[in-house]
Amino acid sequence: MGITMSARVSRRLSYMYYFEKWLILGTVVGAVVGYFILGFSYLLKLLVSLSSIALGASHEITLAYKDISYVYPYISRKALMPLIILTGVFVSSCIVYRFAKEAEGPGTDAAISAYHLKGARVNAKVPVVKAISSAIAIGTGSSGGVAGPGIQIGSGLASIISKVFNLRFIDRRIMFISGMAAALSTLFRSPIGGALFAVEMLHKRDIESRAFIPAMISSFVAYMATYPIIGLYSILPYPQYNYARLYSPEALLSVAIMSLFIAPFSLAYSKLFHATGAIVDRLRRKMNLPIVFKPIIGALAFCVLALFFPELMGSGYGVVREVYDKISSSKSIGVSFYLMLILLAFLKIVATSLSIGSGASGGVFAPAVFIGSLLGISFGGLVGIKISGVPPTVWMIVGISTFLGATLKTPLAASVMVSEMCGNYMILLPALFGAVIAREITGDVTICISQKVRRVSERNLKVLALYEHLLETSSDLLKSRIIDVVTLHTPMIVGKEDTIGDVVDNLIRTGKSVALIVQGEKILGCIDFSVIELMPFLRRDSPVYALPTRKMPVLRYDETLENVLVLFMSGDYDYMIVRTEDGEYQVVYLEDVMLEVASKVLK
Template sequence: MSFPSRRFKDWVVALAYAEKWLILGTIIGIASSIVVIVFFELLVRMVAFSSSLLGVQLSSPTTDLSIIFAETSKKLMIPLLVLAGVAASAPIVYRIAPEAEGGGTEAAVFAYHRRAALIPARVPLVKLVASVLTIGTGTSAGVEGPSVHMGAGVGSVLARRLGLSRRDRNIAFVSGIAAALAAVFRAPLGSTFFATEVLYKRDIEAHAFMPAFISSLVAYAVSAPYFKFVEPLPRIDVPPENIYSVGGLLTLIGLGFFIAPFAYFFIELILGSDRFFRRIVRRLGLPMEAKPLLGALLAIPIILAFPIVAGSGKKAIVLALTGQVKDYLPFQHIMPLVIIFILAAIAKALATSLMVGSGASGGVFAPSLLAGAFLGWSYYLLLGSHAPLPGHVYAYVGMAAFFAAAGKVPLAASIIVGEMGKNYYLIAPTLAAAYIARELTGEKTVYPPQLKERPII
């Protein structure tokens, strides 16, 4: 007997829109959250193993090596660890599922627009294993891109098994993205906006919003106990009236102008790295799986100079939002802190573009947030005594503005950042900064498969 049964398929397909997606959205939410939990559990174990090789004893489980790289005394182990992870993951990707190379989100967007929302069943599995090996050994890349790709794969596979129409397969695909991201970020509303917004530069996939939101809520409910109901980001303790003062709003809006050129630079780095590594392996006659190794060789000196830019950066983001990250920044005895924050942002952008752009498995979402937080602090230091708000507020808004500009997702970035730390009153001013940064960077994006808007049918 096939699974699911023919009777179940016929019954689901015959249901009205609301009933159908209440059921399918729930199934996708459960399945996607389980995949994310497995991914995180394996990644935690990989990071623990890497930490033991570096002689660092973990006080609690983590998926990020940034602080560990900064604290270890075995600095010579860092290049070996990064190269080993990339060397182990690259053959798995390029020999089994080349679609799993790189960040993950752009591959999902490509599959949605160019491959009729079809992702082979092997791709999510390969993406999971490869991402554990790369991120778990210190590659500068995030967990969100792989999670998005895996969630999209869950929705695509389920849609094929049920024999859904192309329109319903699209909805299942988007719902899988939303569910996976909600499990990672514990931000179901923002994740729904991301899943529907990331497909286009200036539009959203509106017909998939309700099913995606159902999947997000279910994924959040299933995954929250695993993450012990802990929010990913700290809540800021600043009176809303300070943020909504004239000075507060004007400086937050100004942050959008400050962030834009750095976000544009990051986009160019990502796109340029992809072109560079494809060209170099062709000229040298090397196999495609050599690309991530070349990227790692170029990224390692950056990681050694700024260890805080290693890994996904999730722990570093928390430290940036609590003002403790400066304790892990180098060169403070020879240059001003404002310059160091800018250099740290550039280092994170460069290391991530070299790794993800060369095909190493990992995303750009969390690295973008960290780069944006660094730039938020530098902006605060430039304001000096004229800053009406604490530095960590600018770091929060800087995260959203940077990624909104890079990924063309201002709505999603603003809501996710506010939702992750339950800082809801930050969403409106963040949205203003995010839209300004997005507009100033034009149509360029770290996700080239995005269409400008929905096709007219």
């Protein structure tokens, strides 16, 4: 039987050095994702133009912008806004729930979940469905942005390319991240920030450092591939200022105070976003409506807000630019104006929760930019300028980074991306300072609930790879009882009054690796050979309960192999306890699970 082209390419790639391999793969995914995202942007611009014309804006105005937040001041038929928004959400929802349910909502969480739980595999329909549905929902006025859809589109295309090249598990995960980086770089003209965002957003307190170089390659390729078409421009305004003053003690103190001011809004955004989705879904179930109507319920409430505050429509970049221009050109701005901006920032939280939180297709990044910018300007006008002398327009940029870092748990990426989006790296360190403080204040509360706290260890990556392989090839084996698949070992049983010296001597003499401290039928803790590392600091005649024992899960004898593998991955254990049908305690080692399961698969 001949070897397929895919297999030949996969074999050739497996023999390549790291940089050579990712120079090729990064270039491929960067170009593919970059051009696809460009098409998505043009589709969005087309729908914004059609919606704006329907709402009474002139052709010249509609052709100049690709977000409806730029067009709202020129709208003459505001009474039609609810109809346009609801039609867009309904059509978008029908497409999503008919072809790819994974494309509902912001897209960011779905991509993160696919990375952590699905082996970085995405339904091949998702990129196209997400692009079309998001363009329709955002283009007709829903409160959302393009970052979330871009992340899901980029990761989905990377998943397809991985399948074409038949990439192994580890490389598929790296390719997945590279696709996200390429999408962000194209959308926000931020090649370094896009790569950092892709490797940082998957975890609350860690980064996928292994994927950084490939992400940088794909990000730069996407940026350069699309540059001849869309050129060089800054998404955010560039405040003209002597930035050396932003590094003064007074300014840095103001940044810290601003972080305290912004952090509660970040918490409100994360919690209200998910609470709104749950409430809307309960209402839908109570009314016995099909799931396609879930986003419609949220959109109805959003329409009421949009009638009174049309600034809440779309991503909000147009409003950010309008506020910036007003403050830059005015010598005196009243307190009431800044208070109105704070109100608008909170209403944007509500609007996005009703739109995207209820299931409409769109992102949460752009609304976060809107919220952070208005909060930053308000703080700067009311407090920051009085403490440090730094004008409100500069605080706008720092506020965006602070809010993004706290909400998405990406302080490093947020500060770099915001610096690139306004074309000014002088603001990087104060922006990072504010983002880190706000992230620490908000803790692990995040709008992306699929984020893990930290990376999976190298050992658990192997477990994850085995688990995924079993899902594809031996799903029946996963349903088998652990006691029927893997050899169990009898541990040494000791009492809590036994001495440390006796326990260690008996472990060495019997050749056992684990001792259980048991009192009655209760396991007080586990001791293994890691105890030896503490021996120089302990007395041999000390009771064993003085040791820092490990707490291990106790499994039932009928626990399935699938559940055991999931527990090994989630807890980073190297062994666990099994209670047999007779009530005796046995030990199952991860090493045995890996070897014996692999041997059964090979047979």
